[in-house]
Amino acid sequence: MMEAYHEFKSSYEITKFGFFKQGLMSLRTALELGILSTYWAIVGEDDITFKNWLLAREKTPFTKEIQNKLLRNLNIQIFNERYPLKDFFDKLSILHNYVHTKGVPHSTFGDYQKMSFEQESSETLFERWYQAFQECVQLILILHLLKFPIASLKYDFIKKFGSYDKSPFCGGLFGDYQEDLVKFLGQEKLNFIQEIAHNDHETVQLIEWLDSHPDLPKEEIDKIVYEQHKTWGEQVSISPVTIQQQTPRLLLRNFQCSDTIAFANYRSDPEVAKYQSWDVPFSEAQATAFIESLQQVNPGVLGEWYQLAIELKSTGEMIGDCAFCILADDEQQAEIGFTLARKYQSKGYATEAITYLLDYLFTTYKLHRIRANCDAENTASIKLLQRVGMRCEGHFIKSLWFKNNWVDEMWFAILRDEWYQAKHPYPEP
Structure with a gap:
């Protein structure tokens, strides 16, 4: 079946x-x-x-x-x-x-x-x-x-x-x-x-x-449910799930050991890291540890971020990554994020990747709502989120202490129904 x-x-x-x-x-x-x-x-x-x-x-x-x-x-x-x-x-x-x-x-x-x-x-x-x-x-x-x-x-x-x-x-x-x-x-x-x-x-x-x-x-029912959730968590490290989402130009897939150098390179770029959580330089040792940790987890675990590599199909190069996290306190909602190497920006690759990521999440996890946030000065990310149909739900003034500064945050979101009506012209499967 x-x-x-x-x-x-x-x-x-x-x-x-x-x-x-x-x-x-x-x-x-x-x-x-x-x-x-x-x-x-x-x-x-x-x-x-x-x-x-x-x-x-x-x-x-x-x-x-x-x-x-x-x-x-x-x-x-x-x-x-x-x-x-x-x-x-x-x-x-x-x-x-x-x-x-x-x-x-x-x-x-x-x-x-x-x-x-x-x-x-x-x-x-x-x-x-x-x-x-x-x-x-x-x-x-x-x-x-x-x-x-x-x-x-x-x-x-x-x-x-x-x-x-x-x-x-x-x-x-x-x-x-x-x-x-x-x-x-x-x-x-x-x-x-x-x-x-x-x-x-x-x-x-x-x-x-x-x-x-x-x-x-x-x-006793509560105990069984707890043990079951615990078992699911233990199984995460046993049999990682394989993800391969094809787009016209890209492949969204699990990280591989061969991604280490490309991953470390674009994470070490100050312009790429400017609005991201890590500091530069980002060493190959850090990249190796990060990729190895991903190979021990499965996507969709509540409260845990899962990263996908973005591969350019025409060359096989890993050009960036995108991530999602189903909220720990609400399994009907998730948050997404994305990063692209500087040389591949402004070519529509990020828009293509996030469009397919949203489709994957709404279809696979039957989510009600997906959200994303970015620095208010990150105009490129703001425009991307708007292009994929996410609306701005809030501009929070000096709400986040980030890299030794108080910064503004912009929050965006889209509902499942809105996605299928506006960006997905066909009825749900």
Whole structure:
């Protein structure tokens, strides 16, 4: 299922840049992966065919075979009687028109008038993709909820186990995610799936088993939550997360040991350091220690800054960095910062990097608000923050003791809704 999720993300990113045909092709792959996930769950993971398929020793089953196998599931049969799955598949047959396996008329060398996206506006093409996106997600959700119907029911697992993660069969569709289910399925379909769940023998047994367990005392729940957060913190140093955000000219990525010299060089430039927290010169030893420390942490830890290198794709040079910190006292908000080597300033690189950083943060962490601050005399940074759509929310007079002087601070911010409306013309994924 994770492969389908990543394919959905890829489709969104591709379409966002106007590659509508490729975005639809990627949607087709996401749909197939999502349906296969349910198919193999019904077949059973102990099935020898499934094991061979995982090892690429078995061909992927044909669509008709998959549909026939899905309809052997009783819950899917019941749902199919009221909402025929054929209708869902027929709606999504449009996705097959954008691959060459459907014949010459649907290929690049076929009827150009049929396939020419230049005949339609970007808005129309995006609406076509967005409609298909919603229908794909809806079908995959329906199939998985029918196979695992307990996921459609709202149940307080925390009072029984202290954490969703400690539930022996808990997935990711509980609690607040119920609202997302309504958004994608509609209340009527969700109500029917929940009705099926309440009549599903296995689900009823699971609920009875859950109800037979006593509720945990609040003190024990708090202890479990604390230990879980502590474990997450320990895991940070074990398996650092890899980030690679492509922009037209840049690559935003994790720092590497090979960045040491470039990093030390631009941090040692007095003009670059003028409005930054460090002093010059900035030695290679300091750069090495800083980069090594980054390799022991993960992004998104509350209250901790995480730095990303900015690489120029055309040359492979590391030309600057940007950073973010999700606020310790509010996980819905974050602060960002940025630095660029002097020779690469005034070329639009910083604007490009911060635009993509904002998009990454709003999309990945579902933040409500992102803020940034700079010295009131740092006109370049002020103009950059305004270019990416952040508004000035305050000018604080002599508010910060900085490098032996009281200086003015300018604070900027942008809300999630504002970002998607003003700088991101397409609906959220």
